[in-house]
Amino acid sequence: MKIVVTGGCGFIGSAVIRHLLRKTSHQVLNIDCMTYAASEETVAEVATQPRYRHEAISINNQNAVERALAAFQPDAIMHLAAESHVDRSIDGPGAFIQTNVVGTYCLLEAARQYWLGLEGAKKAGFRFLHISTDEVFGHLEPEAPPFTEETAYDPRSPYSASKAASDHLVRAWYHTYGFPAFVTNTTNNYGPWHFPEKLIPLMIINALEGRPLPVYGKGENIRDWLFVEDHAAALVRAVERGKPGETYAIGARQPRKNLDVVRQICAILDELAPDPAGPRERLISFVSDRPGHDFRYEIDPSHAETCLEWKAEHDFETGLRRTIQWYLEHKAWWQRLREQRYDGQRLGVQK
Incomplete structure (x- = not known):
């Protein structure tokens, strides 16, 4: 297949591209306009492969996207480009x-016009x-009970509302135009190359630097955690096997309280990189809760596991240890981000 990945220099998008180039024979066009959270280093290992191309264009530029699709002639589009940080959406x-809304609309229209020009098996398989x-x-x-594909929408932050709107647009294009689109919903991802404002990388980095570990409220909020490489494998399986009009809820059945996650990060770091000043739990501090902070997320992935013949390989403890080890080995990457374009004191303590 020839696959377009939008947002392919971001956290999840780059994991998808690395999976595609490592484990399949598909060709990839990465459409990413390189915002603050994008990094070319995330795809450096595949950047010279002849099956990979990158176009630095915005999904809001419909004409540019149309030209890119016409030149590449994809069999599928995997749309991951998005603004995704709740705190930033509040600010x-x-x-x-x-x-998330206008860009998804522009991409849908560019993709629909491209699809309308296809014929035969190429059109049927798109x-x-x-x-x-x-x-x-x-x-x-x-x-x-956990979320399923049938759970009613009830977004409570500007971020989640914008993603809900984009989901509705995609489904409307399927029902109105017969456009062969479908949706996956996933829970909190973690792993290598995660931008340092999200909970797990922020806590790892702050703990390594002896900074406070700011936790909202009492740390009782619960998130369901999925290792990013497991998610990438699920998404590739979805684009290969998924059916238009369907929804697949993708998760790993690994819910944890935020405070427990932070404590586990401290324990693993104390083992792998001891701090002479003492156990890192001393750095945990509780800060005022953010507006509209959802209490708990958890996904039942049974439908996706059955239909896509996929299941997450990593339990949370294994995935978290791999993630912490990666940050220990890639200090130059995150230190550069902290120095150049990221305020290390920003409270990015949730998804």
């Missing part, structure tokens, strides 16, 4: 509307996979 929601989040479902009470 400045406009960018989230522009990228797929548009839209990657979304579990945050569109709102929050779960402590004893409520």
